[in-house]
Amino acid sequence: MKKIKLGISACLLGEKVRYDGQHQLDRFLAGTLSEYVDWMPVCPEVECGLPVPREAMHLAGNPESPRLVTVRSGIDHTGKMLKWAEDKLRELEEEKLCGFVFKSKSPSSGMTKVKVYSDSGMPTKNGIGLFAAAFMKKFPLLPVEDEGRINDPSIRENFIERIFVFARWRDFIKNDSSIKGLVDFHTRHKLLIMAHNPKMTAALGQIVAKAKGENKDTVFTEYITKFMETLKLQATVKKNVNVLQHIAGYFKKNLSADEKKELIELIDSYHKNLIPLIVPLTLLNHYVRKYNEKYLAEQFYLNPHPLELCLRNHV
Numbered sequence: 001m002k003k004i005k006l007g008i009s010a011c012l013l014g015e016k017v018r019y020d021g022q023h024q025l026d027r028f029l030a031g032t033l034s035e036y037v038d039w040m041p042v043c044p045e046v047e048c049g050l051p052v053p054r055e056a057m058h059l060a061g062n063p064e065s066p067r068l069v070t071v072r073s074g075i076d077h078t079g080k081m082l083k084w085a086e087d088k089l090r091e092l093e094e095e096k097l098c099g100f101v102f103k104s105k106s107p108s109s110g111m112t113k114v115k116v117y118s119d120s121g122m123p124t125k126n127g128i129g130l131f132a133a134a135f136m137k138k139f140p141l142l143p144v145e146d147e148g149r150i151n152d153p154s155i156r157e158n159f160i161e162r163i164f165v166f167a168r169w170r171d172f173i174k175n176d177s178s179i180k181g182l183v184d185f186h187t188r189h190k191l192l193i194m195a196h197n198p199k200m201t202a203a204l205g206q207i208v209a210k211a212k213g214e215n216k217d218t219v220f221t222e223y224i225t226k227f228m229e230t231l232k233l234q235a236t237v238k239k240n241v242n243v244l245q246h247i248a249g250y251f252k253k254n255l256s257a258d259e260k261k262e263l264i265e266l267i268d269s270y271h272k273n274l275i276p277l278i279v280p281l282t283l284l285n286h287y288v289r290k291y292n293e294k295y296l297a298e299q300f301y302l303n304p305h306p307l308e309l310c311l312r313n314h315v
Contacts, residue, residue, distance in 0.1 A: 001306075003036060003037055003038040004036060004037050004038070004098045004099075004163055005038045005040060005095060006039060006097060006099045006101065006163060007040045007099070008101045009043065009102055009103035010041035010046075011025075011103055012024055012025065012030065012147050014030055015041060017043040017046045019045070019052075019055070019056045019057070020053055020056075021052055021053040026147045026150075029101060029150075035308070036305075036306060036309070037163075040092075040097065042092075044085065044108040044109060044130070045108050047088065048077070055072060055075075056070070056072075057070050057071060057077065057107050058107050058116075058123075059114060059116040059130075060118075061116070061118075062116075063116045063124065063127045066127055066130070068081050068107055068108065081130045081131065082130060082134070085131050085135075089135065089138045089139075092139075093139075097142060098142065098143070098166045098170060099142050099144060099163040099166065100135060101145055101146065101150070102144065102146045103146065104147055104149070106132075107129055107130070108130055108131045109129045110127070110128065110129040111128060111129065111132040111146050112128065113127075114127035114129055141166070141224060141225060141228045142166065143159055143231075153311070153315050154234060154315050157311040157312065158231070158234060158235070160305050160309065160311060161231065164305045165192070165228075165231060165300075165304075166228065168185070168300075169224055169227075179212055182208055182219070182220065182223065186204060186205065186223075188298050188300055189299075189300055189301075191247070191299045191302075192299070192301040193227070193230060193231075194239070194242070194243050194246070194301075195235040195240055195242075195301060196230050196231055196234075200227075204223060204230070207219060207222055237270070237273065240277055241270065241271045244270070244280050245267060247296060248263055248264075250295075251263075251287050251291060254287070254291050266280040266283060276313050277312045277315050284296075284302065285303075
C-alpha cells in the first residue's frame with residue numbers, strides 16, 4: 001500500500017526545534033503511524049527565521065486576529081510569520097497532502113484552545129496558532145488534528161479514517177476522475193457515511209445521481225466537501241450499531257439460529273460498551289468471506305484502515 005503524505009509539526013517527530021532546544025516526540029505518530037505515512041515536517045518558528053533556542057512567544061490581543069509576540073521583550077513576529085506562512089502554503093499545495101498533525105497549544109501551530117493574552121495579561125483559551133489558522137483556511141477539506149487530541153481513541157480513529165478516505169479520493173481524482181468512478185467511490189463508502197450521518201447517505205447519493213450532464217468539477221467539489229464535513233461527525237456507538245444491524249441483515253438467510261443469536265449478542269454487548277467495535281466486525285467480516293457477499297466485501301466501513309493500527313480495538 002502506498003504511504004499517505006501528511007504534514008506534521010517537526011517537534012513531534014523528535015526534531016529539536018522548540019524554543020528551549022528540545023522536542024516533543026510522539027511515539028505513536030513517529031513510530032506506529034509512520035509505517036503508513038510519509039511525514040512532511042514543518043516548524044513555522046524555525047522556518048520563518050527564528051533561532052533555536054529562542055525566547056518563548058505567545059499570542060496577544062484580539063483572538064480573531066492575534067499578534068505573535070515574545071513573552072519578555074514583547075517583540076512582534078506576526079508579520080514575519082504570516083509572510084512565511086503565505087509562501088509555505090503555496091509550497092505545501094504542490095505536495096498534495098492528505099492531512100496535518102499540529103502541535104497542541106503552540107502559538108504558531110496550535111489548532112484549537114491556544115492561549116491568547118489580553119492587554120491586562122489575562123489569557124483566554126480560544127485562539128488558533130497563526131500557521132495552523134492559515135493552513136486550515138487554505139485547505140478546509142484536509143483532515144487536521146493535534147497530538148493532544150489524538151490521545152483520545154475515538155478522535156484518533158476518526159482522524160485516521162479521514163486521512164485514508166482523503167487519500168483514496170486523491171487517487172480517484174488522479175487515476176480515474178470519471179462519473180462512473182464517482183459512483184463506485186460513493187458505493188464503496190455508503191456504510192461508512194451511514195456510520196457518521198445516516199441522512200447524508202441519501203444526500204450524497206443525490207449528488208452522484210445528478211452528476212451526469214452537470215459540470216464534473218462542480219459535482220466533485222460539492223461531493224467531497226459534504227463528504228469530508230460528514231466524516232467530522234463522530235461515529236457513535238448508536239450509529240455503529242445501526243450499521244452493524246444493517247450488515248447483519250445480509251445474512252439472515254445464511255446463518256443458523258445459533259449463529260444469528262451469537263451475532264445479535266455481540267452487537268448488543270458492543271451497544272452496552274462491554275466489548276470494542278472490532279469484535280462484532282471480525283465476525284461480520286468472517287461471514288462476508290464465507291458467503292462471498294461481494295457488496296459488503298467492497299465496503300470500506302469493514303476495513304477503513306490497516307488492522308495493525310488496532311484503532312477499533314479501543315472504540
